[in-house]
Amino acid sequence: MESHLKSLLQPLGRTELCDSVIPALLDCISEIAKSLRESQHVSLAGTTNAFGDGQLNVDMAAENLVREALAKCPSIVTASSEEEPVERAAGDGQAVNPTSEKYTVAFDPLDGSSIIAPNWTVGTILGIWDGASAINQQPSEKQIASVLGVYGPRTTAIIALRVPGGEPQCLEIGIGGSGQEHQIIRSNVRLADPPFKTRYFAPANLRVAGQSENYMRLIMHFIEKSYTLRYCGGLVPDIVHALVKGHGVYVSPVTVASPAKLRRLYELFPIALIMECAGGKAIDPATGEDILNRPLEDCDETAGLVCGTAEEVEIVKKVLLGA
Amino acid sequence: MESHLKSLLQPLGRTELCDSVIPALLDCISEIAKSLRESQHVSLAGTTNAFGDGQLNVDMAAENLVREALAKCPSIVTASSEEEPVERAAGDGQAVNPTSEKYTVAFDPLDGSSIIAPNWTVGTILGIWDGASAINQQPSEKQIASVLGVYGPRTTAIIALRVPGGEPQCLEIGIGGSGQEHQIIRSNVRLADPPFKTRYFAPANLRVAGQSENYMRLIMHFIEKSYTLRYCGGLVPDIVHALVKGHGVYVSPVTVASPAKLRRLYELFPIALIMECAGGKAIDPATGEDILNRPLEDCDETAGLVCGTAEEVEIVKKVLLGA
Numbered sequence: 119m120e121s122h123l124k125s126l127l128q129p130l131g132r133t134e135l136c137d138s139v140i141p142a143l144l145d146c147i148s149e150i151a152k153s154l155r156e157s158q159h160v161s162l163a164g165t166t167n168a169f170g171d172g173q174l175n176v177d178m179a180a181e182n183l184v185r186e187a188l189a190k191c192p193s194i195v196t197a198s199s200e201e202e203p204v205e206r207a208a209g210d211g212q213a214v215n216p217t218s219e220k221y222t223v224a225f226d227p228l229d230g231s232s233i234i235a236p237n238w239t240v241g242t243i244l245g246i247w248d249g250a251s252a253i254n255q256q257p258s259e260k261q262i263a264s265v266l267g268v269y270g271p272r273t274t275a276i277i278a279l280r281v282p283g284g285e286p287q288c289l290e291i292g293i294g295g296s297g298q299e300h301q302i303i304r305s306n307v308r309l310a311d312p313p314f315k316t317r318y319f320a321p322a323n324l325r326v327a328g329q330s331e332n333y334m335r336l337i338m339h340f341i342e343k344s345y346t347l348r349y350c351g352g353l354v355p356d357i358v359h360a361l362v363k364g365h366g367v368y369v370s371p372v373t374v375a376s377p378a379k380l381r382r383l384y385e386l387f388p389i390a391l392i393m394e395c396a397g398g399k400a401i402d403p404a405t406g407e408d409i410l411n412r413p414l415e416d417c418d419e420t421a422g423l424v425c426g427t428a429e430e431v432e433i434v435k436k437v438l439l440g441a
Numbered sequence: 442m443e444s445h446l447k448s449l450l451q452p453l454g455r456t457e458l459c460d461s462v463i464p465a466l467l468d469c470i471s472e473i474a475k476s477l478r479e480s481q482h483v484s485l486a487g488t489t490n491a492f493g494d495g496q497l498n499v500d501m502a503a504e505n506l507v508r509e510a511l512a513k514c515p516s517i518v519t520a521s522s523e524e525e526p527v528e529r530a531a532g533d534g535q536a537v538n539p540t541s542e543k544y545t546v547a548f549d550p551l552d553g554s555s556i557i558a559p560n561w562t563v564g565t566i567l568g569i570w571d572g573a574s575a576i577n578q579q580p581s582e583k584q585i586a587s588v589l590g591v592y593g594p595r596t597t598a599i600i601a602l603r604v605p606g607g608e609p610q611c612l613e614i615g616i617g618g619s620g621q622e623h624q625i626i627r628s629n630v631r632l633a634d635p636p637f638k639t640r641y642f643a644p645a646n647l648r649v650a651g652q653s654e655n656y657m658r659l660i661m662h663f664i665e666k667s668y669t670l671r672y673c674g675g676l677v678p679d680i681v682h683a684l685v686k687g688h689g690v691y692v693s694p695v696t697v698a699s700p701a702k703l704r705r706l707y708e709l710f711p712i713a714l715i716m717e718c719a720g721g722k723a724i725d726p727a728t729g730e731d732i733l734n735r736p737l738e739d740c741d742e743t744a745g746l747v748c749g750t751a752e753e754v755e756i757v758k759k760v761l762l763g764a
Contacts, residue, residue, distance in 0.1 A: 151594070154594040154595060155594065155595055155596075155618075157595070158595055158597070158615030158624060158626060159615070159626065233671075233682075234594070235685050235686070236678065236681050236682040236684075236685040236686065237562060237591050237593035237594065237595055237597050237678070237681065237685075238561070238562045238593055238673065238678055238682065239560060239561045239562050239593055239594065240594055268560050269593075269594040270560035270561055270562055270592075270593060270594065271474070271477040271478065271557070271560065271562065271563055271592040271593065272477060272478055272480065272481055272560055273478075274481070274560050292481030292482070295478075301481060303481060303482065321670065324664060324669075324670040325664060325667040325668065325669065325670075327664050328664050328665045328667065334664075337664075341647060341648060341650050341651050341657075341660075342651045344648040344651065345648065346647075346648065346674075347644065347647040347648075347672055347674070348556075348672070348673065348674050349670055349671070349672055349673075350561065350671065350672075350673040351669075351670070351671050355559065355560070355561055358559050358560065359556075359559040359561065361559075362558050362559040362560075363558070363559065
């Protein structure tokens, strides 16, 4: 795997990204997987009414593991996370060997709290930006890579790369255990072109269809056209399903009664980059605009999401926007 | 965990069940988890059009691990599996110490083939029957235990016990790694009583709603009443979600255009026992009858399934049967 990354990134002058940043993040995903595997009693929290301490502890353990990984990489100068949505220095500010590459990492350490207790697949979301901040930058140019960690029966990762001067890349990685090598499962993750053998849909926040005529029309379209339903309610596994199957559309609409909940910086931007690098699309259902078109003004911003196979995203856009 | 099982089963004269059968099955679940964790390239099969060799290899590895575990238990005299649906001797027929307890085990070694490639949670289903066969026996009396193995970020198991003379039991177990102890996560898994804080639904085969007026009415009921959708398409994780959250209803209807696919012996009976032991219900959507009421005539029989919270199963029954 390392030689493959080197062949992609070294010609683009991204030595730190391929020798330090991405390996540190993949090792960190391996560590989070181990921590989850050993946290049997954490699931108890999910069985109580409120979010209990145990569940918060799993999130915090993942947060700490990512922060430790970032601090090891001199080229990562800034970090912020969904658990603490403020940009601050990633290391101790005393890097011995300042590098010519400078990155900002924005991450959601453990996405899918609601499905941790029943032992469903959950994930980590990481976005890597050129420069010392993600704020007021053009996401489509400055977010140059993103990584998803997928914790299921196996531990896997998706890496998307869109480094200036290079072709967009999307890879699936098999994460090894402690001290083991990571391996490439697929070096070119691509959503399929039509005609589609099986069409999948993942309708988030389905109860909104009770108040939204357009969302209900969309659901009826999926049922009448015999789409296959797969919706686990975890953003990472729902997105990875589409990438691995080669088809899928994820729909999280926003209405007055149901405000946007997905964080632009920690969830939408990294997912959108992966979808685009895999040949798909990711748009804001409120405007139809590409998720990666509009810069961030504040780490806390939220929006809806429609993403996946480009042809399906176009259909959803037309129905939801009533166009 | 072992002392808890002993306290439940020894007074009922089930020494082999608690000292040999259940420990062997839990260790086997730990082995299957390890095998899945190390099978990174198996996922490739799911990405091809046909069911490839890799995927079949994972199923077969799990099948072999279960067969090996059963052969170690002198009290297990008969076994059959979804991969080979014929009852045959579980061991070599040469048990040195024949025991007074005699069991038949029916199992699905790895349920959820379609979601193995995207690294979603999958499971193992095992039913334990009193006597030398499951055929032409009353399931509600003769299937005395069932076990689900759940392979996600962690490895867990659900055990249901309904041994004559004892109270029904449902436990959640955290499965340890090789040589590690298994531990009780919850000693009393129970579906909640109304009022329900959050109501969950898992609609299998949703495309059938396009041809079935009753199924469509049911889906509309769920949406209008603001139920939360969780449907991953793996029977084990979908059932375990309801058990861990304390609420849920799983609906897999059968129509002329969409024949029954769930195996009565390998899927429906073990799931139904778990649901009943957790205070829920499991019925055949074609008749409204309890799944465990009707004996099996052939290992291959299939049916639909509605199961989960008793109040919800009653609502679904009325809508689907148009009563």
